[in-house]
Amino acid sequence: MAQIDAVFRDTGLAYHSLRFEITESVLMENADAVTKLLVALRDRQIRIGIDDFGTGYSSLSYLHRLPASTLKIDRAFVARINPDGSNAEIVRAIVTLAHALDMDVVAEGIETPAQLQHLHQLGCEYGQGYFWANRCRPLLPKRC
Template sequence: RSWQVTYPTTSLFVSVNLSVKQFNQPGLVENIARVLQETKLSPHCLKLEITESVFSENMEEAVALLTQLRALGVQLSIDDFGTGYSSLSYLQRFPIDTLKIDRSFVMRMMENSENAQIVRTIVSLGQNLGMDVVAEGVETEEQLMLLKQLECENGQGYLFSNPLEVTQADQYISTFAMQNTQHSIQHFNALVA
């Protein structure tokens, strides 16, 4: 919350990974609503990241729960996309804001054109469904250049920063807020240790 006050013109959000167990806990929506109220964090500044495995048990219940979370105003991401259980026919039903391409695809895309085409297809799929797409595990300039060619606009990984403690993260945000660069805060996703 203090970063929102300090850097009001910078688009900042907090990403929280939810395990399947946490996702299925009774009262999840109420607990998140309470935390938002107590911290005075704007709901759109909270991004909940789930993996495809949350859909493996009961797809309908998962979609209903995601819809309730979305109604709070929080953002929702599918993390590690491509490694789990989601059916493409159901993907359009999920109230998801962001599709995060699993790092294994990013690593393999450099090996051959077929692997790069898989990444391009995931990027296109997410964008066509109105989602932001983030490539995870970006570690090299070569990966970044190829991702740009594949029209992936967002990345996360060691190329941008190692995980940071809060004080280091504050310096990171301050530097990029002052520089107002293109790939600054969008790629801050999950950097705070």
């Protein structure tokens, strides 16, 4: 943490201006040590996101203990949503779970207007994908 503090001190950046993402698989490799680091980052007002959720271990027992504010749904789940909106049950469950834990949700891999519409209807706040040249965009107004 000393190196991170030094970077912020030397650059003059505010801690809250940084959003840190960690993949689910890296998180689970050494969960206790990584969780301690994430707590230290969160205590400095750095926002934490869990990337590629659902593709690795998906341990729900760890999810509620992590200091994360964002959950990113892997593109594999987004790709399975049919144009008519069917096959979206897993995405709906992940969005519901994230919201219950007071987390924002980012859906990765949005490529079609139909996917965008269905994710919006499911309550997903943000999206990434080639639909926007792979940038993250809000899907919904910010929740209160």
